[in-house]
Amino acid sequence: MQTKCHPLVSTTLGTSRELVSFHFGDARKGETIYLQASLHADETPAMLTAWSLKQRLAALEAEGRVRGEVVLVPVANPIGLSQHVLGQFLGRFEANSGHNFNRNFPMPSAAALIERVSARFSSDDAAHNARLLRGALVDLLGETRAKNEFESLRLALLTLASGADVVLDLHCSLEATMHIYTSPASWPAIEPLARYLGANGVLLATDSGGQSFDEVHTLLWNEVRERLGEKTPLGAPNVAATIEHRGQRDVDYDTASHDADAIVDYLIARGVIEGQAKDAPPLAQPATPLAGSQQLTAPVSGIVVYRAKVGARLKAGEPVFDIVDPISDAVTTVKTTNDGVFYMRRAIRFVYAGAPMGRVTGEKAIRSGVLIGA
Structure with a gap:
């Protein structure tokens, strides 16, 4: 060596x-x-x-x-x-x-x-x-x-x-x-x-x-x-x-x-x-294709409760995570539109609106341009 x-x-x-x-x-x-x-x-x-x-x-x-x-x-x-x-x-x-x-x-x-x-x-x-x-x-x-x-x-x-x-x-x-x-x-x-x-x-x-x-x-x-x-x-x-x-x-x-x-x-x-x-x-x-992966985002701010385990294989329409608003009591559920593996997600459990939350693989390209985050 x-x-x-x-x-x-x-x-x-x-x-x-x-x-x-x-x-x-x-x-x-x-x-x-x-x-x-x-x-x-x-x-x-x-x-x-x-x-x-x-x-x-x-x-x-x-x-x-x-x-x-x-x-x-x-x-x-x-x-x-x-x-x-x-x-x-x-x-x-x-x-x-x-x-x-x-x-x-x-x-x-x-x-x-x-x-x-x-x-x-x-x-x-x-x-x-x-x-x-x-x-x-x-x-x-x-x-x-x-x-x-x-x-x-x-x-x-x-x-x-x-x-x-x-x-x-x-x-x-x-x-x-x-x-x-x-x-x-x-x-x-x-x-x-x-x-x-x-x-x-x-x-x-x-x-x-x-x-x-x-x-x-x-x-x-x-x-x-x-x-x-x-x-x-x-x-x-x-x-x-x-x-x-x-x-x-x-x-x-x-x-x-x-x-x-x-x-x-x-x-x-x-x-x-x-x-x-x-x-x-x-x-x-x-x-x-990387272009087929769905980028999940937080539609609102709040506490994140993941309902799908990382690495899970999901079907379109399955819930991935909830966002809980402790002031209004609203619970917003985000679902995948892909059949695929939930291969990565954020580590923090409180998010702002628009935050990238994770990705699910997919067989068909649905994105173009820059495909990776900052």
Whole structure:
């Protein structure tokens, strides 16, 4: 195992932070898999899973079983970890700018990337072209200069991930069942992982509108492929996904151990770790379009009483939650219009009118534009 430290730009006098990555195996021997945890710093279950995974990878490497390279960043957001206001942990947004840590990641353009390597493309070796483009992307990012700590964190994460064949961004929601966000192009490669993890929902979108960490890799690859056309072969698409490790309070050794074991099983199935791959269990739920998920909102303010458990499979018309007004005694019931899984919900129990309350998966697209929240 190699440990690498990546200093971030210092924001003020007397302060400094660094990003730490752990590297297992050798990229020259196979695929490179990149995993990072808790880019939203208050999403602790992902960090504990990454810690459990780190122990397993160290043991597997000692046994000589790592056949490619695995890059692991168990603490992807040292900035957010320091943000506590009056006892409240604020890890989703950067306090200085208000920016969401997982939105609007800047990537070099496809045109700039192609121009950098166009003279070296092969007319018949798709794998060579993929390696060439990934190397050029890392070089382009290396030539970028960050102006502040926030930008330097983003640049360090992008640089570490951009040479990888598979990018897995480990998160969690507020209160949720295990679910995954990925693109239709990545889904065939991610499906075994969904099975091993026991994902209770898989949401598919090519472009959710948020320029999140996983999507910028696949979107860039899509644009490169479109610009190159059929004359220049290109290897498999960048595979990327966001893994939502249930809810913020789902932090325990057994759960983290299960998820780490599932990721190892996936790496064995891909051939990155030597071993006999386990049979993947059946998919808990079929993949559905992210545009098909119903965003439930609070029509009035009041006390929230959930009537559906998170992870429950609901039928259209079933009640999901009530909002109780303790002044007027009015009770407002909100029902789903989808058949699907109630895969995530808010953690607080008093809401304002218009507050987003949770989502239910659905088979048919009912939304467009930006599909993810702030």
